Amino acid sequence: MRHRTTGSTARTGIPDRARRFGPRGRAGATAALAVLAVTTAAGCRAEVTGSVPADRPSSPRATASDDGGSAPPPSPTTPAPPSPSSSPPSPTATASPTPKPDPQGRTLMSSGSQGGQVRELQARLRQIGHFDRSPTGYYGTVTVAAVQSFQGKRGLSRTGRTDTLTWQKLLDMTRRPTAGELNPPTTRPVAKPDKRCLTGRVLCISKNSRTLSWMIDGRVRSSMDVRFGSQYTPTREGTFSVYWxxxxxxxxxxxxxxxYAMFFSGGQAVHYSADFAARGYNGASHGCVNVRDEGKIASLFDQVKTGDKVVVY
Structure with a gap:
């Protein structure tokens, strides 16, 4: 059986029988209206939530932090920095060890070096008692031992090489050598010249003082340390002349x-000896007159002429 709806029924959706059945009908209608209101309100909330603009974020949620608590997420407008543990290291990346600098610094001079800086080194070492002879300009075993002695006294590694640290400490403890300290005439006092050396151009060589004096007309122009042959290869004595x-x-x-060889008797000559510069009088020649100072013998070589006299006594 069909019922007609009235205007009020159409507006509320309540069946007309609610009116006809009195209070019980009205109670049921009231319950129906309550259900309808809740359903309509839920639908509105969902519709509003879904219509939030994309550039307007909803309320953020708390996220878990590394220590197990909760930490607020990063600001929507500022990208969060990546967690250190979130990006594992590349399997191919290996850390190359950083080379440690040499605590002694860069080597400036060592065994075999020669020149003006070596001469200055020797002169400075001599000022403070580590080098007991005149500078030669050659870095030999005697100089190595002197540098080791200095390094040991200053708490440095006893390498025997002159590195930047050793050199700086030596400069701090000494003064600039004078010309006489850098180029002394000889290690030992020059002997009184033999009378055969008093006239003409003469290489006057004394075995007693172990010195050679270049003399012109009785005046000493330069002097230098020399060494001679051993007892098995002695240097000949007498008056000779430079023939080659x-x-x-x-x-x-x-x-x-x-x-710088200047031959005066067979195979015997006056010449520079690197061994003499390095070892001093610990060695001997095979009969020649060895000169220790290369600079002095080089200068002498340029002055001496073939035919000049040589006196060995």
Whole structure:
């Protein structure tokens, strides 16, 4: 059986029988209206929530932090920095060890070095008692021992090499050497010249004082330390003359260098000796007159002429 709806029924959706059945009908209608209101309100909330603009974020949620608590998420407008543990290291990336600097610094001079800086080193070491002879300009075993002695006293590694740290400490403890300290005439006092040396141009060589004096007409122009042959290969004594000069000579018997050689008796000559510069009087020649100072013998070589006299006594 069909019922007609009235205007009020159409507006509320309540069946007309609610009016006809009195209070019980009205109570049921009231309950129906309550359900309808809740349903309509829920639908509105969902519709409003879904219509929030994309550039207007909803309320943020708390996120878990590394220590197990909760930490607020980063601001929507500022990207959060990546967690250190979130990006594992690349398997191919390896840390290259950083080389440690040499605590002694860069090497400036070592065994075999020669020149003006070596001469200054020797002169400075001599000022404070570590080098007991005149500078030679050659870095040999004597200089190595002197540098080791200095390094040991200053708490440095006893390498025997002059590095930047050793050199700076030496500069701090010494003064600039004078010309006389850098180029003393000889280690030992020059002997009184033999009378045969008092006239003409003469290489006057004394075995007693171990010195050579270049003399012109009785005046000493320069002097230098020399050493001689051993008892098995003695240096001949007497009056001779220079018969041959060879600037870059090499011994054909011993295959050793004989720079600035000035031959005066057979195979015996006055020449520079790197071994003499390095070892001093701990060694001996094979009969030649060895000169320790290369600078002095080089200058002498340029002055001496073939035919000049040589006196060994």
């Amino acid at each position: 000069k060879s600037r870059h000579h090499v011994s054909t018997i011993y295959d050793t260098p004989m720079p």
